[in-house]
Amino acid sequence: MKIGIIGLPGSGKTTIFNALTGGVAEVSAYQKGKKDPNLAVVKVPDSRLDRLSAMYNPKKTTHAQVQYVDIGGTVSAGEGMESSMHELLRLLHPVDALVHVVRNFDRPGEPPRAEEDLDALESELILSDLIILEKRVERLEKEIVKARKGDPKELELLKKAGEILEGGEALRGYPEIAQSQMLRGYAFLSAKPCIVVLNTGDEVELGTTGLQLPNATVLVELKGRLEMELAQLSPEEAELFREDLGLEEPATFRLIKESYQLLGLISLFTVGKDEVRAWPIRQNTPAQKAAGTIHSDMEKGFIRAEVVSYDDLMACGSHSAAQKAGKVRLEGKNYLVQDGDIVDIRFNV
Ligand SMILES: Nc1nc2c(ncn2[C@@H]2O[C@H](COP(=O)(O)OP(=O)(O)OP(=O)(O)O)[C@@H](O)[C@H]2O)c(=O)[nH]1
Ligand SMILES: [Mg+2]
Known part of the structure; x- marks a missing residue:
């Protein structure tokens, strides 16, 4: 599961990336012509996992993970746009x-011109999709007429998508199109789920910038540079600063949690003396398939799943107490695993 960080040049992508990873990737790289994306795996914070870990005291605690890619110097309109768009597409595919x-x-x-900047890049995503789409529609129409191959259904979907894009809207708000298996291969940028991060300066109060969000996006506002600096301190030092600033948890936690949700992921837990672990699975995954995330043998040889919800376990205080209270269930292969x-x-x- 990979998330691409995009934004106009100098908007703070690498700063946010560093805040997420506690890393020290070089900021302002675009001006220096650095193009290689920064890549990092980030743990998904989960207080439930921490409490389970305290209950079982395992040798190892393993968080679910999300990957972030920071793509340096994303397109700006005008000169060189076509080639930088091409590069962007390759990286974001x-x-x-x-x-x-x-x-x-x-x-x-x-x-700052947050609203204009937001619209500018959103329009470029839409435009880039439109360019790909128009080429494809043209070819497909010819194929269908001349060679009687090519799928008319695909053409119909593409035309629908074209109308949405021409109306200036992203595809992500239209599940029929954004989630269509048939259109998957095009990897339309405006069809990808999207979080808008408002990277607010130290001197501006959070929550005071009005912003009209594009269709079907989620907003997370944070002070990128401050968060980056905090992420680079030792946990003890960071805690002290946070207390001073009246911050409860790193703002990046919310961003990571939102991204996890945005990907349609939920967590199931496995517990034991050796390891307590959160596993990312897609919403509405049946138990047998979910078992395959843990180990392919578990999927192949699946018999039953013994399940207790996090809340029931915590309310009862221990697994055996939950069992006595009848809260531990045996579920079959079609049981849809629930978050927690x-x-x-x-x-x-
Ligand atoms: N005041 C302030 N400056 C910031 C903030 N975030 C980033 N900056 C500054 O803005 C400049 C660009 O930040 P980067 O994180 O390199 O931005 P970027 O989007 O990765 O830039 P390119 O990769 O060059 O497109 C740097 O000088 C940062 O220190 C912020 O929250 N507040
Ligand atoms: Mg950068």
Whole structure:
């Protein structure tokens, strides 16, 4: 599961990336001509996992993970746009969702223009999709008429998508199109789920910038530079600063949690003396398939899943107490795993 960080040049993508990862990737790289994306795997914070870990005291605690790619110097309109768009497409093709960073801090001589910046890049995503789409429609129409190959259904969907894009809207708000298997291969950028990150300067109060969000996006506002600096301190130091600033948890936690949700992921837990672990699975995954996330043998030889919900386990205080209270269930292969289920797979190979 990979998330691409995009935004106009200098909007703070690498700063946010560093805040997410506690890393020290070089900021302002675009001006220096660096093009290689920064890549990092980030743990998904989960207080439930922490409490389970305290209950079982395992040798190892393993969080679910999300990957972030920071793509340096994303397109700006005008000269060279076509080639930078091409490069952008190549880099963004494999990502599952987008984090769109918008500058909301002063730059010498350039006060923030969050709304305009947001619209500018959103329009470029739409335009880029439209270019791909029009070429494809043209070819498909010819194929269908001349050679009687090519799928008319695909053409119909593409035309529908074209109308939406021409109306200036992203495809992500239209599940029929954004989630269509038939159109998957095109990897339309505006069809990818998207979080808008408003990167607010230290001197501006959070929540005071009005912003009209594009269709079907989620907003997370944070102070990127401050968060980056905090992420680079030791946990003890960071905690002290946070207390001083009246911050409860890193703002990036919300961003990571939102991205996890945006990807349609929920967590199931496995617990034991060796390891307590959160596993990312897609919403509405049946138990047998979910078992395959843990180990392919568990899917193949699946018999039953022993399940207790996180809330029931915590309310009862221990697994055996939950069992006595009748809260531990045996579920079959078609049971849809719920977020926070603690699962023990019985299998036989
Ligand atoms: N005041 C302030 N400055 C910031 C903030 N975030 C980033 N900056 C500054 O803005 C400049 C650009 O930040 P980067 O994180 O490199 O931005 P970027 O989007 O990765 O830039 P490119 O990769 O060059 O497109 C740097 O000088 C940062 O220190 C912020 O929250 N507040
Ligand atoms: Mg950068």
